[in-house]
Amino acid sequence: MQTSNKYIEFKKQRELGDVLSDSFAFIRNEFKPFFRTVLKIVGPYILVMLISMGFYMYTIGDIFNLSTIGTTTGSTYSPIIMVLAVVALMISSIAAYVLAQGTVLNYIKSYINNKGTTDYDEIHKGVYGSFWSLIGLGILVGLSVMMGIFFCVIPGVYLAVPLSISFAILVFLKKDVLESYQYSFNLIKENWWITFVTLFVIYIIVAVASYAFSLPGVIYMWIKMGIFSGEMDAENFNIFNDPIYLILNILGTLVQFLMNIIFLVATSLIFFNLNEKKNFTGIFERIDNLGKSSEG
Numbered sequence: 001m002q003t004s005n006k007y008i009e010f011k012k013q014r015e016l017g018d019v020l021s022d023s024f025a026f027i028r029n030e031f032k033p034f035f036r037t038v039l040k041i042v043g044p045y046i047l048v049m050l051i052s053m054g055f056y057m058y059t060i061g062d063i064f065n066l067s068t069i070g071t072t073t074g075s076t077y078s079p080i081i082m083v084l085a086v087v088a089l090m091i092s093s094i095a096a097y098v099l100a101q102g103t104v105l106n107y108i109k110s111y112i113n114n115k116g117t118t119d120y121d122e123i124h125k126g127v128y129g130s131f132w133s134l135i136g137l138g139i140l141v142g143l144s145v146m147m148g149i150f151f152c153v154i155p156g157v158y159l160a161v162p163l164s165i166s167f168a169i170l171v172f173l174k175k176d177v178l179e180s181y182q183y184s185f186n187l188i189k190e191n192w193w194i195t196f197v198t199l200f201v202i203y204i205i206v207a208v209a210s211y212a213f214s215l216p217g218v219i220y221m222w223i224k225m226g227i228f229s230g231e232m233d234a235e236n237f238n239i240f241n242d243p244i245y246l247i248l249n250i251l252g253t254l255v256q257f258l259m260n261i262i263f264l265v266a267t268s269l270i271f272f273n274l275n276e277k278k279n280f281t282g283i284f285e286r287i288d289n290l291g292k293s294s295e296g
Helices: 016-029 031-064 079-113 120-129 131-151 153-163 166-172 177-188 192-225 243-279 281-295
Strands: none
Touching (some): 016 192, 031 243, 079 120, 131 153, 131 166, 153 177, 166 243
């Protein structure tokens, strides 16, 4: 069991600035146990995802290998291998992201239930207990947002805002997939705009930080292709088979994956903020605890 020195109260109302500051404060205070738990549960799946990504990038390199066009001896491209690479990347990515979501939410749940301490066994059990429900909810949310974007971008954005907290509803309120989906719209009623602004600001911060870590790969690609020197060579366009480029991109993807955890923590705080505005759960619990303390 891990004990935290500075307890952060999740069940309370927050402004935009508080959501941002408390998200970083929670990660800073819980850094070692938090990421240790994430890596213990999600680490093997992240590794498979990164290997699958490297394999996928290497296989598509043959498509851009201009030196093998028109020959049968130099190309190793195979449609079957390409399909296998895509399937492996998709399955491993879904598993890694769903487990990451489940780990973050169940870590916070354990943190709240135990007043600043976390129990790994409790978190592990919660993650795998909610795995298929999170998969089902993820598919439902993904299809809804995609359909909204397909017909018009605005409906897609409108749906994405309330549905972003549906995963927290599933874990914290123990609702099923359909209930979590429906309740997210009820919870966000009259608070859509402030939630949108909060999510947008957090997304920009995470996106900019993630992009900064992907820059080395982009710069190396430009150098390799001769963009800076002005001596562009068509054969150098096949950057995907370059080991250095592959390593830089894999490391960049890993950092982006871990940076996404900040977004997950922030959506949990947004959920509790909305839940407090509607149900006053935290206030009632604190009043109840004060009553018990006075009786003791």
